[in-house]
Amino acid sequence: xxxxxxxxQFTAVLEALDPTxxxxxxxxxxxxxxxxxxxxxxxxxxxxxVLAGGRGVDLVGLEPHRLRxxxxxxxxxxxxAAALEPRFAAALEGRSSTFDLPVGPLVLxxxxxxxxxxxxxxxxxxxxxxxxxxxxxxxxxxxxxxxxRALAEASPDLVGRYDREERLxxxxxxxxxxxxxxxxxxxxxxxxxxxxxxxxxxxxRETLRHAIATGEQQVVQYPYPTPDGPRWHESxxxxxxxxxxxxxHVTFAARDIHDLKVSRDxxxxxxxxxxxxxxxxxxxxxxxxxxxLLDQASRSVANVLRAPLVEVLERQPDDATFLLRSGIGxxxxxxxxxxxxxxxxxxxxxxxxxVVHVVDAGTEQRFSLDVELAAHxxxxxxxxxxxxxxxVFGILGVHARAPATFADxxxxxxxxxxxxxxxxxxxxxxxxxxREQAVRDPLTGLANRTLLLARTETAxxxxxxxxxxxxxxxxxxxxxxxxxxxxxxEAGDAVLREVASRLENVVRPADTVARFGGDEFVVLxxxxxxxxxxxxxxxxMLDALTVPHRLGDDTVVLAASVGAATAVGGGATDAxxxxxxxxxxxxxxxxxxxxxxxxxxxx
Numbered sequence: 001x002x003x004x005x006x007x008x009q010f011t012a013v014l015e016a017l018d019p020t021x022x023x024x025x026x027x028x029x030x031x032x033x034x035x036x037x038x039x040x041x042x043x044x045x046x047x048x049x050v051l052a053g054g055r056g057v058d059l060v061g062l063e064p065h066r067l068r069x070x071x072x073x074x075x076x077x078x079x080x081a082a083a084l085e086p087r088f089a090a091a092l093e094g095r096s097s098t099f100d101l102p103v104g105p106l107v108l109x110x111x112x113x114x115x116x117x118x119x120x121x122x123x124x125x126x127x128x129x130x131x132x133x134x135x136x137x138x139x140x141x142x143x144x145x146x147x148x149r150a151l152a153e154a155s156p157d158l159v160g161r162y163d164r165e166e167r168l169x170x171x172x173x174x175x176x177x178x179x180x181x182x183x184x185x186x187x188x189x190x191x192x193x194x195x196x197x198x199x200x201x202x203x204x205r206e207t208l209r210h211a212i213a214t215g216e217q218q219v220v221q222y223p224y225p226t227p228d229g230p231r232w233h234e235s236x237x238x239x240x241x242x243x244x245x246x247x248x249h250v251t252f253a254a255r256d257i258h259d260l261k262v263s264r265d266x267x268x269x270x271x272x273x274x275x276x277x278x279x280x281x282x283x284x285x286x287x288x289x290x291x292x293l294l295d296q297a298s299r300s301v302a303n304v305l306r307a308p309l310v311e312v313l314e315r316q317p318d319d320a321t322f323l324l325r326s327g328i329g330x331x332x333x334x335x336x337x338x339x340x341x342x343x344x345x346x347x348x349x350x351x352x353x354x355v356v357h358v359v360d361a362g363t364e365q366r367f368s369l370d371v372e373l374a375a376h377x378x379x380x381x382x383x384x385x386x387x388x389x390x391x392v393f394g395i396l397g398v399h400a401r402a403p404a405t406f407a408d409x410x411x412x413x414x415x416x417x418x419x420x421x422x423x424x425x426x427x428x429x430x431x432x433x434x435r436e437q438a439v440r441d442p443l444t445g446l447a448n449r450t451l452l453l454a455r456t457e458t459a460x461x462x463x464x465x466x467x468x469x470x471x472x473x474x475x476x477x478x479x480x481x482x483x484x485x486x487x488x489x490e491a492g493d494a495v496l497r498e499v500a501s502r503l504e505n506v507v508r509p510a511d512t513v514a515r516f517g518g519d520e521f522v523v524l525x526x527x528x529x530x531x532x533x534x535x536x537x538x539x540x541m542l543d544a545l546t547v548p549h550r551l552g553d554d555t556v557v558l559a560a561s562v563g564a565a566t567a568v569g570g571g572a573t574d575a576x577x578x579x580x581x582x583x584x585x586x587x588x589x590x591x592x593x594x595x596x597x598x599x600x601x602x603x
Contacts, residue, residue: 043126072085094121105132110128113278129271137263138263156174159253162208166192207237237250277420280420301398309399311396312421323394330372331375348367357381380400383396383398388425389430390429444497446500468528474516475520475561477520480492498549499558503523542595559592565579
């Protein structure tokens, strides 16, 4: 597809959406709600805003609907526009960018990325997150760190000194406090004699030996055990050298970085989640295959939440089972299998219509752990409904083998993914319905002329390879005009629907019954073993049509003329159709209510 055509298609899709409802029922709203302080916008290939919304937009004093159709320089403050426009241009060339954007007293973390359809860039996606408070916190912590360095002797950091034999020769008061013993019980002991967790001892031993062997400073981060639980520390190991250049000692200074790490990790996690939901939103707007969309969602959840088990369960029509439509981490062969819906977490999720968070399956009282989850030794998990505009598709779930694995932010992220999936599934369902309507007769629900001719061409093309016979049976109702004239079009429509039902009931399941136009119907029969089978099918059709039909208080007896034509080894669609049509008119000239077969088969 040419670039201009793609641009027009992209613009047409977005222009068809009502901006006031788009943010209420699409992935953009979900992204905004999932990340407080965030904002998101779509722009087209001209760098003009198509849709925008979220607290990030509100914070800069803008109204989303006033951005529509404008470039940054037309709608935003000059300094903001100057920062955004080159990034918009870069995105339209396929390059993503992430940068800090000062807006008054605020600092927004902004990501601008291309929006693609079938490999062609049709616009861009810009998202923003308010990181003002985290920046201030980081600045404060850096200032505190500099003060600690200036006060090394009185430092609250854990400071100590090892010799080449990995024996402690000095520790400060902070180490005494952390260990809960006097330094006389620590100094002189080897690293392996300090009763630290084995994994921590192994990490320090490797770090010390590397510093002694190479003379290089080493920095490591690790969870350090405290009475209140593990807290993250960062330790710097600094070699001391003799005159000959050999390392004699290694001094370490370890400090508690738990709060800083948690803050940084939270920001990084939010940005990662924001980017993942944004990418999925792009896929939900452009994907043409449902399974591919579900698989992308499963991978995204597994990667972002570091979860071993992810599932997308589709509720089956019987309401008694779920189909594992997509997932990560399940046993071989599990995908595509159905599970019982009786007394399980998935069913409870749909019954409550809300998030279900299992902290520890061992103490769960609301439902039982189903067989599949039990087989994978699941201890905790979260499930959320996946809703489409037409109802509930199923559930999205994430599970782990340890209790209390998932935090509140993880739950919010999972809800966002489920909502994005629901919107994408709804779009694909609507598109499938529109495609189906395009090839169906609106009155009878039968295939229309377009679908019939397409299937006929496919069947004839297959004949040289598959062998067998293709037959076309052309049906024209006798005297239908009299019914229409005498009883009206509503009665005529009822007769046509009855004819359609009777024809479908007597043909084979693989045969195609089509309304060709007016009171004409055509039946395509593929893979016949013998051309004479066509005559048998046509006779059954004729017999079925002649059974009296109740129309209001009256009884109507229908009759039809049927023409049959066959093709062996190949042929052209129009030739087969003409042959069946000619045979039907020969039947009609003989008085109707009969079957006539074309004299020769197409080859």
